[in-house]
Amino acid sequence: MPSRSIPSIRPADTKTRLLDAAEAQYIDSGYEAMSLRHITARANANLAAVNYHFGGKDALIHAMLTRRLDGLNRNRLVLLERFQSMHGAQLTCEHILGAMFIPALQQSRCPERSGPALLRLLGRAYTDPSPFIRAYLRTMYTDVAERFFCAFQSVLPHLPREELGWRLHFCIGSLSGILAGADTNSLIDDFTQGRRLEDPQLIGRLALIMVAALKAPQAVTREMCPFQSMFAECNAAPIDTKETQPALA
Template identity: 50%
Template sequence: MKTGRSTAGDTKARILDATEKLFIEVGYEATSLRQVTSRAIVNLAAVNYHFRSKEMMMQSVLGRRLDPLNERRLALLDAVEARWPGHDIRCEHVMGALFVPALQMAREPDIGGPSFLRLLGRVYSDTSPFIQSYLIGHYAPVFGRFFEAFGRALPDVPRQELGWRLHFALKALAGVLAGDDLGNLMPTFTQGQQMSDAHVLAQLTSLVVAALKAPAPSSDQLGALQDVFDIGEDQHADERAKLEHIAALAATVEDEAQTVAAATAAAVNRARRGSARSVRNEGTARSATASMAVRRDHCAPFPSNPLDDWMRTRPRT
């Protein structure tokens, strides 16, 4: 029989699992508490009881996965730096310390599981301000350690240049991981051949390392791209001129249509006023005719005969 404490623990775990899956599928902004409660089969009161807010719930999701990952990363980086001190360290060594723990956790269901790489990909590619601020606030020391290690492995790359190159390369790799788990990546890189995790990681990191070590663009490369930009700007200017011409024609047509509509409305109003006057005049004429008829029917009586008047008024004896 489960105790109340274990039941509460199970509820909390279900909420975290549901939130993690939704975050992997749709990202932080699109993950709603309603979706979490539906997938975890709990009510909103349970979510509020354990986490009080969506932000705290997501912090718990990230913390339970990323905290153990970063502990492993730092431990492995310490061992790598002890083995290859100073500038003896290679870029591949640092990349290994960054990704080997993630591959290990992806094979351990209790602390990561098959979806762990997709979770990492979503974390590093999600653009929501909350996720980005959380990563900067909680894992800045880890990022700093690895940045310094990359700097020793790539001493010829200026630090400012190295910063945005790392950002670009790791974001690109994170986008790949966010779309597919390791099981889908393996056939792509191995092409049906059996390969170890080290071989697969080498395939992935070779792209990243190439981006980090790429030489600065030459004047010929810059000139070629500038030529394309110039052509594109000319095309854009031509297209914009066409659109402005079309907009001007449309405005002219609209003005003419409004003028015609106003003239038509005025003509209709004049016609209505003329019709109303005709009706009023016709009514006045009919009234006058009726009045004349009434006056004819009530003509004054013909004067009486004076003798008759005398005969009617004389005294009778």
């Protein structure tokens, strides 16, 4: 009986190493600070390999983001549609937020699919001011964003589109900033003093804040805004910005 050869475990191919290196570099420093020199050194590859597999830096970054975000957003839409079908008119903000965050958390728990780095990648992508990244997200995921926006409109019909847009922008932007700038697991350990926090409880805490913001009373008019008088008082007595004493360390 012929012996069966055991396949050897080969290191990741050059294309995968470049994608992994670009992802790590992007999470660390953002798009504008990335360089092909650092990426290729991290991937143990050369510039010719980038041009061969991708055609250049922008195409490499595009491929790096797409491999993580395409599948994630498909899963988000599947879960959103499932909740809409199951709950109909009883759909809530919590269901929509669950459809946004549950797939991301599940994927972040899977080492083969980037693991914990996914959350920081999401945070970096949604807070990166680079025109290239902003254009990429608008072009690739406008439909996904609109589907979720319409879902929020269905459960918050009293909010004008502009007002809802601002609230979602603030909520998601704040969360993305936290994900991009810190290790979420370390924060959880600090806040819970080492006690285990299950994913449903974690999403529950996020939803508690975000739902409160989304359901807050309508923004006050210009005449009623308390900050209007504060700015008037500030302008009436300009603050002296000259240093009259040593700055505090």
